[in-house]
Amino acid sequence: MWWKKNKWKVIVPVLIVAVLAAAFWYGGGAPGLQGWNVADNNTTLSGQPDAAPEDSGTDTGHSGETVPEETGSAEDGTQEAPETEQPDLSEQGVETEDPPQETQTDLISPDDETPAEGIESRPGGTEGGMTAQEKLDAAAELAGGSSPGVQAGDKAYSESQGMVIDPDTGKDQYLTDPVPEGKPLPVEPQDVEISDTAYTCTISISCATILDHMDWLDPEKVELVPEDGWILEPTEVTFYEGESVFNVLQRTGKQQGIHMEFENTPMYNSAYIEGIHNLYEFDCGELSGWMYQVNGWFPNYGCSRYQLQAGDVIEWEYTCDLGVDVGGYYSTGS
Known part of the structure; x- marks a missing residue:
């Protein structure tokens, strides 16, 4: 009688205990179950031990944080962790492969799998190399602020034409070297009065040198380079008495829809042309x-200090090698 009335009070707790025990056992909580070994923390599911990390004096936990290495011996109450040796898989008949060698795929030619000559021969090398100051110096030379290799100047001639040269520096107040004999001296923009008298000159803009060094060029700029290199073929334009090369470039660019960006450089009292047609300095190497x-003469001063005369021929050229490729560096004298 008692069993009939109370059997469910006994059966239910027994079933609950059985279910919990089964869950504990088959859920992986039991030691030694399904191939796990409680004492071996370096064993993976495949049964192969992880490779022992290199001894760097620190141990890295799962979170990526660096924790101090355990040190000591049985004498001070601590115990060093046993080293885990990497098994020799070749003895077990398992083939092993050497780790892949790193390759510079960006410098490999698909034809002969050798380094691309163009990038390696680019001024500055494959990864640049110029310091910030060297870049500033290169930019200064392109700005016309006294490039030492354009052409040797004549001090006596320059002084006879009114150029004031500092005996300590050998340059004028804007760090410009004397000009060669027979060449015009720089004229300061703030001293110029522009008249209504009109003249004509010829101006052109070329980036043909880039065609020989397309592998040096910023990939995003490739589509900007015309097939023949001409951004503006030689064109006769009007200018006004007193205007400079910079004035003509600025006005012609607006008329022709050609982008131009410049920066005033007070040190040289001149405008520095940073980009034309969205082709900028350093777009084709560190010396571009x-x-x-x-x-036919590369002035050693900025374009806004060169006062034009009737019939002058102005040529703007993109250089990839600080003037060497356009004949403007150590090319007209020493």
């Missing part, structure tokens, strides 16, 4: 940028 010549 815009230079100008007038009547």
Whole structure:
């Protein structure tokens, strides 16, 4: 009688205990179950031990944080962790492969799998190399602030034409070297009065040097380079008495829809042309940028200090090697 009335009070707790025990056992909580070994923390599911980390004096936990290495011996109450040796898989008949060698795929030619000559020969190398100051110096030379290699100047001639040269520096107040004999001296923009008298000159803009060094060029700028290198073919334009090369470039760019960006450089009292047609300095190497010549001469001063005369021929050229490739560096004298 008692069993009939109370059997469920006994059966239910027994069933609950059985279910919990089964869950504990088959859920992986039991020691030694399903191949796990409580004493071996370096064993993976595949049964192969993890490779022992290199001894760097620290141990890295699962979170990536660095924790101090355990040290000591049986004498001080601590115990060093046993080293885990990497098994020799070749003895077990398992083939092993050497780790892949790192390759510079960005410098490999698909034809012969050798380093691309163009990038390696670029001024500055494959990863640059110029310091910040060297870049500033290169930019200064392109700005026309006294490039030492454009052409040797004549001090006596320059002084006879009114150029004031500091005997300590050998340059004028804007760090410009004497000009060669027969060449025009710089004229300071703030001293110029522009008249209504009109003249004509010829101006052109070329980036043809980039065509020989397309592998040096910023990939995002490739589509900007015309097939023949001409951004503006030689074009006759009007200018006004007193205007400079910079004035003509600025006005012609607006008329022709050609982008141009410049920066005033007070140190040289001149405008520095940073970009034309969205092609900027350093776009084709660390020694690249815009230079100008007038009547075949590369002035050693900025374009806003060169006062034009009737019939002058202005050529703006993009250089990839600080003027060497356009004949503007150590090319007209020493």
